[in-house]
Each structure stands twice: as C-alpha cells, then as structure tokens.
Amino acid sequence: MSRSWPGSASARRTRGCWASRRSRSTQPARREASGDGVPPTGGPRRPGARPAGAPAAAGRPAPGRRGRGGEAGHARLPTGQDEARFLKALAAAEAAGAVEVRMGKHERAHLVDKVLLADLEALAAFLGVRRATAQARDLGERIRWLLPADARWLDGLAERACGRWARGDSAFGLAPSDEAGIDQRFRILAALARGEAEGADPRTFSVRVFPTHPNDASKIVERHRAGLVRMLRSVAQADADDAEAAPSSALAPTTDEGLSDDELLARFGLTRFPAPIFLSGPVTVRFGNTPEDGLLPGTAPPFVAVQREWLDGLSWNGEGPFSILTVENLTSFHRQVREARQADVCVVYTGGFPSLTVIRALRHLLRAAPTPPRLFHWGDVDVGGARIAGHLEDSLGAAVVPHLMDASTVRRFGRAGRTGDVTALSRRPGAVGIIARTIVETGLLLEQEAVDPVPVGNASGSASCQSGRQRPASSTKGKGDRSRYSPGAGSRSGTSGAKVQDA
Numbered sequence: 486m487s488r489s490w491p492g493s494a495s496a497r498r499t500r501g502c503w504a505s506r507r508s509r510s511t512q513p514a515r516r517e518a519s520g521d522g523v524p525p526t527g528g529p530r531r532p533g534a535r536p537a538g539a540p541a542a543a544g545r546p547a548p549g550r551r552g553r554g555g556e557a558g559h560a561r562l563p564t565g566q567d568e569a570r571f572l573k574a575l576a577a578a579e580a581a582g583a584v585e586v587r588m589g590k591h592e593r594a595h596l597v598d599k600v601l602l603a604d605l606e607a608l609a610a611f612l613g614v615r616r617a618t619a620q621a622r623d624l625g626e627r628i629r630w631l632l633p634a635d636a637r638w639l640d641g642l643a644e645r646a647c648g649r650w651a652r653g654d655s656a657f658g659l660a661p662s663d664e665a666g667i668d669q670r671f672r673i674l675a676a677l678a679r680g681e682a683e684g685a686d687p688r689t690f691s692v693r694v695f696p697t698h699p700n701d702a703s704k705i706v707e708r709h710r711a712g713l714v715r716m717l718r719s720v721a722q723a724d725a726d727d728a729e730a731a732p733s734s735a736l737a738p739t740t741d742e743g744l745s746d747d748e749l750l751a752r753f754g755l756t757r758f759p760a761p762i763f764l765s766g767p768v769t770v771r772f773g774n775t776p777e778d779g780l781l782p783g784t785a786p787p788f789v790a791v792q793r794e795w796l797d798g799l800s801w802n803g804e805g806p807f808s809i810l811t812v813e814n815l816t817s818f819h820r821q822v823r824e825a826r827q828a829d830v831c832v833v834y835t836g837g838f839p840s841l842t843v844i845r846a847l848r849h850l851l852r853a854a855p856t857p858p859r860l861f862h863w864g865d866v867d868v869g870g871a872r873i874a875g876h877l878e879d880s881l882g883a884a885v886v887p888h889l890m891d892a893s894t895v896r897r898f899g900r901a902g903r904t905g906d907v908t909a910l911s912r913r914p915g916a917v918g919i920i921a922r923t924i925v926e927t928g929l930l931l932e933q934e935a936v937d938p939v940p941v942g943n944a945s946g947s948a949s950c951q952s953g954r955q956r957p958a959s960s961t962k963g964k965g966d967r968s969r970y971s972p973g974a975g976s977r978s979g980t981s982g983a984k985v986q987d988a
Contacts, residue, residue, distance in 0.1 A: 575600065583608035620661050621651035627664075628671050636678035638720050643671070645719065657719070658712045669695070670709050674716065683754030683841045684793045690755055706755075714746045754841035761790035762846050763815075765822040766831025767807065771798030783831065788822050793842050796849055801831075804855045809847065810888060810941050811835050813864030813873060817933045821863070825938040835864075838873055844880045851883060861941045863888040866895050866920060866931035868905045875910075875917030885916040889936050892923045898936050899929030 562568040575597065578584045582604050589598040602608065609616045625647040632639045646667075649656035659667050672694055676682060682690045691706035698705065706713075751760065768783035770791050778798075781789055791799065801807060808830045812818040818834040831850060835843055851858065862877060862885045864870040870890070878885045910921035924930070 572597070578608065578611050579603075581607055581611045583611045617653040617661065618651045621647045624650060624661065624664070624667060627668065631668070631671050631675050633675055633678050636675070639671075639674055639678055642674070642716055642720055657716050666709075669705055670712060670716070673706055673709055673713060677713075677753040677755065680754065680841055682750075683845070685755065686757050687755060710746070710750075714749060717749055751840050752838055756840075760836070760840070760842070761792050762796075762843055763788050763790055763818060763834040764831060764846070765789065765826070766809075767802045767829060768831055768850070769800055769802055770795050771800070786822075787819070788832070788834075791846065793845075796842075796846050799846065799849055799853065801850075801854055805829070805858065806856050807831065807854055807858040808861060808941055809833060809850055809858050810861045810863060811839070811847070811877060812933075813837060813862075813870065814933050817863065817936075817938065821938040825940050827940050830941055831858075835873070838869075838876060839880075847877075847881055851881060857883075859886060859941075860884065861886045861888040862916065863890065863933060863938075865933050866890050866899065866923060866929075867902075868907055868910070868921075868924075870933075871907065871910050871917045871920040871924070874920055875913065875915065878915045878917070887916050887920055888941055889933075889939065890920055890923065890931070892926055894936060895923055895927045895929050895931045899927060899931040901928070902930040904928065904930060 562571055575584065575586050579586050583602075585601040585603045586597060587599040587601065588594055589596045606616065606619075609619075625643060628643045628647075629640075632643065646656035646659070650661040653661070655661075657670075659670060661667075676690070676694045681693060685693070687706045687710070688703040691703050695702040695705055747757070750756070764783060765786075765788035766783050770781040770783065770789070772779040772781065772795060781791070781795075783789055783802075806829070808827075810821070810830055810832045812821055812832060812834055815834060815836070818832065822832050833843065833847065833850075839847070847860075851860070860877070860881070860883050862874050864873055874885050874887060877883075904924050907921040907924050910917055911925050912918065913921070
C-alpha cells in the first residue's frame with residue numbers, strides 16, 4: 486500500500502470524515518489504513534497530546550491546522566520532510582539504546598506503531614538533558630562537603646531536600662536548578678551549626694560566612710531568612726517524629742512553644758540584639774579586664790542581667806561547693822530567686838531551650854568553680870522538658886539532676902494530656918531518660934508553674950515539701966505570659982519582669 490501524505494486523497498478523505506463528525510453526521514468516520522487517525526497504544530490520546538517519543542516540535546500541529554484527538558503522529562507531521570526527520574531521530578535514539586521502535590504489521594509495516602522506553606539514562610543523554618535524580622545526587626555530594634561532621638541533623642535535612650529535588654520539585658523554596666542559592670543556604674546552616682552566629686546580628690554574620698562574595702555579602706543571610714526558618718522548623722518536626730535524633734534537640738519544641746522566627750534563630754545565637762542572661766547567686770561579674778572596672782554582685786536581689794560581653798568576667802564568690810539550677814520558664818525563675826534563694830546556688834534562666842549564649846555562660850560557671858558544682862534543672866515534665874535536660878547534658882558534658890520533676894510530684898500536680906511517643910527518649914541515659922520514663926510511668930504532664938519552688942537538693946522529697954495545695958489551673962501562667970510576678974507569697978501583679986528586676 487502506498488504512503489499517504491497529508492495532501493493525498495486518503496488524508497483529505499480522513500479530514501472529511503472528521504468534519505462530518507463535527508457536524509453530528511450519523512455516518513461514522515472511516516479510518517484509513519494509511520495510519521491517519523490510528524490511536525496510539527493504550528487508548529485514545531487527549532486532544533493536543535504529543536506522541537510518545539516524538540520531539541516537542543514534531544508534536545505541534547502545523548500552522549493553519551488544528552490537531553485532532555484521533556490523529557496519530559504521522560498525520561500531525563505537516564510534510565514528508567518532517568516525517569523523514571522524525572523517523573531519523575527515532576532511529577538515532579534506538580541506535581543509542583534509549584528507545585525501541587516497533588513498526589506496524591502487514592500493510593502498515595512502513596508506519597511506526599509503538600515507541601518503547603529502553604533506558605531512561607540513555608534517553609536523557611540522547612536528548613542532552615540531566616535527569617532529576619542525577620542532578621539531586623550531584624547536589625547532595627556538593628552539600629555534604631559543606632556540612633560539619635558532627636551535625637547529623639544537617640545530614641537529615643540535606644537528605645530530605647535531595648529527595649524533593651530527585652522528584653523535580655523545589656525544596657524549602659530552592660529549585661534544583663538554583664545551585665548558587667542551594668550552596669549559600671547550606672553554607673549558612675553549616676555556620677549556624679558550628680556556632681559562628683553567636684551574638685552576631687544577621688549582616689555581620691553574613692559577612693563572616695561569605696567573606697569573598699563580590700557584592701552585597703552582608704545581605705545574603707537576610708535574603709535566605711524565610712527559607713532558613715522553614716528548614717529549622719522542618720528539623721524540629723523531624724525530631725518530633727524521631728525522638729532519638731538527639732543532636733538537634735534544641736529545635737524540638739519550636740512547634741509546641743510557638744516560637745517566633747527571631748526566637749528560633751536566637752537559639753543559634755543569631756540575634757539583632759543579644760538578650761542578657763538572668764541569674765542570681767554567689768557570683769560576681771566584672772565589667773572589663775582592669776581592677777578599676779565596675780563589679781556587679783550576683784547576689785543583688787532579685788536577680789541581675791548579664792550581657793554577653795561580660796561573661797569572661799564571671800566568677801564565683803568563695804570556695805564552694807556550689808550548685809547550679811537552670812530554670813526553663815520565667816515565672817518559675819522569678820519565684821525561685823525570691824522564695825527559695827540559697828547562698829550556695831546560682832540560678833540561671835534558660836528561656837525555654839537555652840541559646841548559645843546561655844550555654845556559654847553555663848560552661849564558664851562549670852569551668853570557673855573551685856570544685857565541680859552539681860547541676861540541677863527545673864522545667865516542664867513533657868517531651869520538650871526532657872529534651873531540654875538532654876540538650877544541657879550533651880552541650881555541657883555534665884550530669885543533670887532533674888529538680889521537682891519526679892514521679893511523685895507529677896502525680897500530685899500533673900494533668901492528663903497528649904504525652905506523645907516518648908518510648909525512644911525513655912531508652913536514653915541521663916536526665917532525658919529519667920524524665921521520659923516519668924511520663925511513661927505516670928501518663929501525665931506537668932507544667933512547671935503549677936509547682937511551688939523549693940531549695941535544690943529536695944527533688945526526691947519535693948512532694949512533701951509543697952504547701953499542700955495545688956495551684957488552680959486558671960492561675961497557672963501560660964508560656965506566653967511568664968514575666969508578670971511580683972514579690973510576696975506567690976501573689977501576682979501587673980509589674981513587668983524588667984521593672985521587678987530594677988526594684
């Protein structure tokens with residue numbers, strides 16, 4: 486049978502059949518054996534779809550012609566030369582091992598019947614494009630060269646991003662084609678993991694990370710700020726799903742506590758204005774390095790605010806032994822330094838998960854003590870509180886003793902709630918495991934503010950040291966309002982924390 490070209494009588498008869506179908510003729514359209522109107526393998530093709538294996542240009546109708554739903558690839562090639570080029574391209578792709586071309590049978594032996602995919606990698610090479618999986622693999626290798634060896638949470642973040650890029654999707658606002666943006670984003674994350682942002686404002690930190698960038702190096706971090714926050718919150722969520730991912734434990738409560746973007750970045754030391762550290766105890770802070778510089782006694786009631794620049798001048802008064810008590814929430818910190826002050830205990834407010842500045846202050850106190858001090862922690866008995874205790878142990882290399890977080894206290898003042906899956910945490914050693922096992926044992930949660938403060942060292946008998954009354958639920962301060970407490974038997978007033986501090 487002779488080949489039927491678009492201008493042949495056979496083609497004209499086929500177009501006439503389609504025209505009569507559009508005019509609702511009852512006469513069915515007769516399909517020509519030449520190949521015009523033959524549907525592709527797998528059923529009718531949607532209008533305007535490109536035949537499998539055909540180049541994009543070959544799939545477009547010729548000017549002045551409209552593609553029709555039942556026409557196959559041959560009928561949509563405007564001229565014989567176009568069809569010849571198409572067949573030549575198919576033959577070259579088949580020779581490259583990318584596709585398998587199957588011709589028709591019998592009178593259709595001169596027409597292509599099917600084009601089957603033989604090798605996806607070979608097809609990508611033949612077309613001169615990179616597969617998304619290969620591109621994601623290359624990006625992953627580049628990223629891993631940037632990351633610190635001890636920041637396992639960054640490895641998990643990179644794996645999740647590469648998984649999205651391998652599907653051809655964007656990850657955290659970064660398209661796989663944006664290699665410069667990906668490089669910048671992970672350089673910033675690596676610097677955050679190494680602690681290079683401690684006490685720095687975003688622009689100063691940006692210059693540190695990109696010292697050789699030719700233009701606007703100080704603005705790179707600010708451009709990536711929204712994406713950075715999304716990625717850090719993603720790490721927090723991943724840790725919530727996998728409680729054994731301890732290295733990023735400082736991020737875990739961000740969803741539960743509703744931290745703002747600024748507060749989240751401050752956990753890594755990146756702040757516009759570094760927050761001071763609230764502490765009270767037998768310490769002295771020197772303003773500078775000469776004897777003539779001023780001294781700030783840590784015993785000044787009710788507490789003192791120590792700026793980050795003063796930490797090197799922080800020292801203990803006397804020979805000890807001393808203890809350190811870290812307190813998670815501000816209301817409980819206010820009450821502890823007023824109602825349960827101890828001459829040999831330094832009380833430090835962590836502000837939820839401690840920032841790098843707080844960790845630095847605690848490390849200095851541990852190193853500067855004449856004898857190794859005992860380290861206590863008082864916080865909420867929940868997954869976040871357990872992670873805080875574990876983070877303190879991991880960051881300071883010291884054992885942490887939970888204070889007022891024992892099972893008897895939780896049974897007396899706790900409440901039922903969604904404890905979450907703490908099974909993995911309960912298997913960990915140290916304070917994080919102790920607190921997690923308390924949650925498993927009691928099935929209860931405890932907000933720190935529901936418990937009256939007592940001196941440290943009474944944690945095992947804390948229940949017997951309480952006033953015998955449970956604070957009403959309505960009087961327990963939420964996490965967003967912890968700074969409104971005034972002196973005197975646990976009474977509250979409208980005095981802010983800053984004003985009480987200056988009293």
